[in-house]
Amino acid sequence: MKADKIIADNKQQRAKLSTGNKAYYENLTLFMRGHGTLKNDMVLESSLLEILNDLIQAQRNGISAREYYGKTPQAQAQELLAAMPNDIKGFIVFVFGLLFELIGMFTLNDLVLPGSSLDVGRLLLQAAVMVPFPFMILWCVGSAALKATGKLEAVFNGIIYGGIMLALGIVMLLNLVHTSLIVRPADHVVLLVAGSLLIGGLIWISIQRPKLPFIFITIYLMLQLLLAMLYRIPATKNIMTAKLDLGVWTWPLVLLIGMLLVCLVGLFIWKHKK
Amino acid sequence: MAKDNDTQMLKGILQGCMLFLLAENELYGYAIGEALSKYGFDEIPKGTIYPLLMTMEKKGLLNSRMKSSPDGPNRKYYSLTAAGVVAKQTFANQWHVLSQSVERLIQEENNES
Structure with missing residues (x-):
């Protein structure tokens, strides 16, 4: 089993925990992953899943995560990390x-x-x-x-x-x-590379379906690739380089577009969290 | 320092007890915790078990395998290796000598007072 599969299982199993127990376990997970960057992914994720399954069983028997795993989770987590192979x-x-x-x-x-x-x-x-x-x-x-x-x-x-x-x-x-x-x-080399990366990126997005915050990083990179291409394709080059002078309306328009973008991103995050 | 020694001693004892429990049955984390509680180790946070299991597995005292549990998802079951059986016997001998010595000391102290 790959680490990604274990992480997916972990997410699925975690839903079985009550709010309090879930918060306890998620904090433990954050600590272990944050401090375990040198550790073997498979071992780390397997251990986290093993603990999660035991916490779920403890919850079924009326024992809270804190009562089961301990009042000082940091100490236990540090010991577990120390026991893991680098x-x-x-x-x-x-x-x-x-x-x-x-x-x-x-x-x-x-x-x-x-x-x-x-x-x-x-x-x-x-x-x-x-x-x-x-x-x-x-x-x-x-x-x-x-x-x-x-x-x-x-x-x-x-x-x-x-x-x-x-x-x-x-x-x-x-x-x-x-x-x-x-x-x-050379421009044609950039066009070729950007085109290939854009197609590859779009395929990657459709397969992997990246989540927050990676979706924004991916969209940002895709837009850059698209711009790099549009600047070099003869048919779109003139539009891209055309001087756009809106006089006094330039900055209000920029601000409006900026605010719209912020609202869109906010709406996306809100919907995602909901 | 004293607390460190206490912790080390407790870990050693826990490890020995786990060797005994796993010699009887193949068990997973939660079940080991429950068995320890049954023998009076209910005050010990069960988070202590996982680093010990990992260390014991690393030392070659335990084997582990994923197996479906009676209630729920696959669990990691631990069992004793041949080296684990030897370690269990060594612990039993050490504990026998240690407990006899401590018992004698306490007995003499009680007799004097």
């Missing part, structure tokens, strides 16, 4: 995968406009700087999950939001860095 090879593969994904994301950003050049040195630097952030944020999310006191939870939440802002800030600042490793891809 998967350094899997972790390295994951880090490199993440690095290439980030390079891809930043490259797309730079490829939208025709005739654009790619500063490979800067892209590598941006991606390398960004790699530790998801792990740090995941660690903080896990740490915040089992903190009984509101103060500590607030501190960790602050670190999480601060971390996200810091990561975005660093990426923007690194846009100012210029290296000599410049590549200028």
